[in-house]
Amino acid sequence: xxxxxxxxxxxxxxxxxxxxxxxxxxxxxxxxxxxxxxxxxxxxxxxxxxxxxxxxxxxxxxxxxxxxxxxxxxxxxxxxxxxxxxxxxxxxxxxxxxxxxxxxxxxxxxxxxxxxxxxxxxxxxxxxxxxxxxxxxxxxxxxxxxxxxxxxxxxxxxxxxx
Numbered sequence: 001x002x003x004x005x006x007x008x009x010x011x012x013x014x015x016x017x018x019x020x021x022x023x024x025x026x027x028x029x030x031x032x033x034x035x036x037x038x039x040x041x042x043x044x045x046x047x048x049x050x051x052x053x054x055x056x057x058x059x060x061x062x063x064x065x066x067x068x069x070x071x072x073x074x075x076x077x078x079x080x081x082x083x084x085x086x087x088x089x090x091x092x093x094x095x096x097x098x099x100x101x102x103x104x105x106x107x108x109x110x111x112x113x114x115x116x117x118x119x120x121x122x123x124x125x126x127x128x129x130x131x132x133x134x135x136x137x138x139x140x141x142x143x144x145x146x147x148x149x150x151x152x153x154x155x156x157x158x159x160x161x162x
Contacts, residue, residue: 002065002141005039010141011055012037014068025054067141082151090158107151109135
């Protein structure tokens with residue numbers, strides 16, 4: 001589950017808006033919007049309504065943590081599908097299917113430094129940060145935790161065999 005602020009960030013990026021643009025559309029000062037996205041500021045009902053209106057979504061969509069395009073990824077993934085993705089990420093070979101390629105890109109971004117550590121003896125997995133942080137957020141937003149965990153585990157296992 002993603003936080004309210006993370007959901008605002010995902011919707012803002014989905015709408016191709018900068019913080020300044022969303023702040024102007026919602027009549028919220030940009031520093032306040034930044035704090036909301038980081039989870040450092042509580043929001044009022046009027047702020048939620050302003051943000052929802054500016055983003056073109058219902059307030060409940062933001063409050064319930066429904067990221068953009070989340071329904072496309074709602075179903076369970078088959079074991080074969082997850083194995084294909086994990087093997088592709090471990091080898092660095094993008095799959096041809098559009099849906100698989102999207103998941104491949106997110107997982108690859110999140111695990112790029114981790115895969116190098118996995119291949120090294122005694123390597124530890126660092127937590128996603130910086131550039132991979134947004135990919136990590138999208139991965140968590142689009143897929144249930146058990147699927148994300150399974151994909152990460154399977155990818156590490158494939159990487160160890162390479």
